[in-house]
Amino acid sequence: MLTRALKQAACGLFFFVICAGIANAGKIGVSPVRVTLSDSQKIGSLSVRNEGTEPITMQMEVLSWSQREGKAVFAATRELLANPPIFTIPAGNSQLVRVGLRRAPDAQRELSYRVILEELPPPPDSDSSGSGARMTLRISLPVFVSPEIDTKPLLLWQAVRTSQGALKISLSNSGNAHIQIKNFKLSLIDSVQPWATLQTSDYVLAGQSRDWILPANPENPAPPPGVSLKLFAQTDAGDIEAEVIIAP
Template sequence: MLKQAACGLFFFVAWASVAKAASFGVSPVRVTLSETQQMGAVTVRNDSIEPVSMQLEVLNWSQEAGKDVLTPSRELLANPPIFTVPAGGSQLVRVGLRRAPDGQRELTYRIALQELPPPPKPDFMGSRMLMRVSLPVFVLPEVDAKPVLRWQATRTSQGGLKVSLTNNGNAHIQIANFKLSMPGSAQPWVTKQSSEYVLPGQSRDWNLRANAEYPAPLPGVTLQLFAQTDAGDIEAEVIIAP
């Protein structure tokens, strides 16, 4: 069995310093490179009682219609590409940039760490779960990089609310969670647990269901939004479109 998980889904706070799978841990869970920092490092630690063999894959990371698109890339170097970590040991993986940073926009990649199946034991019966971890790699542009966010909200045909975020900046944003409150209300109308990246020039939607106790606000109402992100806490006003 293959269990695949993006690093942003390992923990609710996805930019924590360590991600742990069933048999190994990875630290840090993201790499940031630039013109002045063209090399980075990731430590893979084996917490199991058996050796763990890993294979690395470097992927270009883009988004289309709010979905991640991953394609093989040679613009990064991750070394060693295949390695075995002894029980209780660790392995240093070096990540290097093989191209110049973009002049205006952040570049985005992912490094996939795939656990390889061990040699079968004669008495083994059943299936084995193999872990796959995907780490984001960000390459800063030559200019200052920051997200520029635009929030929107519209009522759905089912009576719920669709909240949309467009990133018009030149750097990513990662939304850990957000809540929407009615005007003058101390209690949030809805709280959304999330761990979503929105890359530069991309958008993402969240469909929020309403119920009889908490119906969706009417068009024209201005909601107060509070979100926790990897760029810090943000607040914004969101007007429900007619």
């Protein structure tokens, strides 16, 4: 069985927190890890807890979040307000932070943003030689703003073999709300065993698309064009099933 795990990029201690529940990135816990706002709910709250043994200072930043050709695009924005912008949490304590909407929701489509919480390094220790490196924590949380109309993703799955023999799975979301794909598996129509399993945690925003590449495997080659695959995926909108025909 071909298995591919797509892992989130990390540089030092750089985390994108995009799952539901409580995030715990080392000594900092954040709950919830997603904020949903609307015209009737313009303020959301986050609880940031310091599980470490020393005080920690955090800085907040808000960014607009879009996607282009499957890649995340971030830009500074004044459409959201995060307060307090800088705060210090004593060891074993927590801080309540507010995220507020400063514009009207879009009339037709969900808006998307990111709240960035970044640890600020402590002042230099006069007794320290300064030779040691210190890694700081950076957490990114999604914020969605719902329009007044009902929202839902509209999904189209496609599959095609690449010239290298890999299988490219594409998902287009023509709806007016995001979808978060947590994992999916592909099976031949007449088989109960998965042909391929992929573990991921990717968002496809409204009106956007994303590709996943399942690499060529001589021991388990991709089926030829015209073959149908059963797809089962776990998402933040519930489990979904689809039939995908490999394009010629």
